[in-house]
Amino acid sequence: MRQLKHLIPTLLLLGLMPAVAHAQLHIVATLPALGQIAAAVAGEDGEVRVLARVGQDPHFVPPKPTLARHLADADLLVTAGLGLEAGWLPPLIELSRNSRIREGQPGYFAGADAVEILGIMEKVDRSMGDVHPEGNPHWWMDPLRGAAAALALARRLAALDPAHAQLYHQRAEAFSRRLQALVVQWKPRLEAVSPVVSYHDSYRYFSERFAIKVVGFIEPKPGVEPSTRHLDRLITLIGDQRVSQLWVEPYHLGRVVKRVATLSGALLVTMPDAVEGEGAEGYLAMIERLLESAAGRQ
């Protein structure tokens, strides 16, 4: 009987444990940079997991069924949107059997819905390549759009977890202020940067924010391999426009870009869309890396 006295409170405590454990929101982000923004806003009130790895092409993440295990108990899924993850995310959501994170549900957050979108096309067909008709989806490369997404994400987290609403808003505001200070600090320094050529149209938001001209692409059209004729024209263009840098995503760094850099004399610069790091520090490190590279310091 005396043992039972201790057993009952123990069982009650064990029964309460799942509720206590669930107090922390489970957030899954599709891409590393989005995970860092989510972690910056959620802080210690949310556990963030990321599906893609740093250095992985966000268009072509292998949809390993084992990734669905992270989605199965997620309260919130953070995506880039605009069809960027269309090639790999839908089957994972389906396999997770988690109806809370389906598109249109409160547990589904697309950052693209919170920012101004560039590159929207009114008329689209596949002769234009593998384009995203709703706009260029690489918005997180612009720090101010990253800030806008963080503020919107705070509102969503506050709706899902009203008890910590104030903390989410405070963290997002602080994150936003740091990014804005970075833009103010760096914008004048990049005014004299020469035009650049990039592999894919991944840097549109970044280059427009800092008024850097991107005059050409290695890809003749999105998702289409370049022909030698296109590369010849591009090398001529690089000379004519006095292009100083050739920007390439880490996953596109290959024989073709190295050859173009050698033949044209342009500096080959790897511009990552994410770097290793936790939360706000990780995202800021990525933006700083891009800025340093664009300024020719790396």
Add this chain to the structure above:
Amino acid sequence: MRYARMCFMLAAALLGSANAYAGNEIEEMKVQVQQLMKRIEMLETAAKARTETPSVAAAEAKETSPEIVHSIPAKQVSNTTHVAMGENSGNPSISVVGSFTGSRIRGNDGTRSSSFLPLSEAEFIFGARIDPHARLDVTVTAANGTMALEEGFITANLPWGVNMRAGRKFLPVGQVNEKHPHALIYADRPNGLVNMFGPEIFIGDGVLLDRPFFVGDSVQTVTAGYFSTQNDVAFDPTGASQYAGMARWTGLWDLSDSATVALGGDYVQGKNGIATTDAMTRIGGGHFALKYQDMSQLEFTLEGEWLRRWQQQGIGGTTAVNDGSYLLATAALNRNWQLFSRFDYSRQYNPATLGWLKESAISAGLAWKISEFQGITLQYKRTRSALAAVAGDLGVAVGSNANALYLRWVVAIGPHGAHPY
């Protein structure tokens, strides 16, 4: 008269309240316009100062920092797009996949056949969610001048993570049968499956239930189904509809961030209508897949499948036993170019000689993915001692050898679909 007076009073009251409402609204709008004018002036002053003196602008931006982010006309552009896209949002997504497959086949029995890139199959794929609980997917195929419903099923999300697929479907037996041919890297159908189910895909009309279980770092999926089939190779040779049940398990484990291993087992059982109504067909087997893909798109896969079929030829009669299998290796040189090689092995028990008739085939090929929406495959296959079903498919005599060369061009129009894993 009294009624008319009441009507007049009511109309006057309504008009008065409407005017009062309109007056309030105008006042509210005036205040809003004034606020907006003030805000525009502030922003213009800030912008002017920023262009004139960078240091002052920086200090000001720090002070009014939240406004910079909010000043992005966030929803304006994207909402316009969403409205425009929303006009067709009730329609299903529609894709058309065309497979142009040419072949040149030479048998050692003297038979010859060839074709040069005819439109061998066109698939019209429609799919959309019906409501929050279910979706419908329909595939209509046009081949050899006729159209047929290839697949058409409802996927319903049931409680406890169970999905139900009801309707006509490629049956999930092994790991190839469920896939559409255009999604396979090779241009033909593995001989082992042709000997097991015939040249056509093993299709069932019925219900399939499946449920994934996330155990540690792995995914274990259990599937059960009950269906009718008109398969005339594994079941009723007359093509009459027969009922069967199936069970399946697949497990997939992460070996590393870049590598996975999958294992699975299948069992199918049903009446085959041969000789007596109680004769049964049973099919059992297993499959595996080892995949490696690093971040530079270098990819290597090794997969295999083995199935055995026991087909009773009547109660008290003999049981025909067939094995069908394949082993496939692929290597992606980059995102656009892939090499592959496949070994097919089948055997059939011969009750007359109490021995096994054996067939083997070796294939090699190159696949070029021109873009996300088209690809070309060139494949060579050498078949030795063709069994009946494969011989019929190749158009050569049973037991003969054959060389086949395939050239397939697959194109797709429509929305961007998900990549298979």
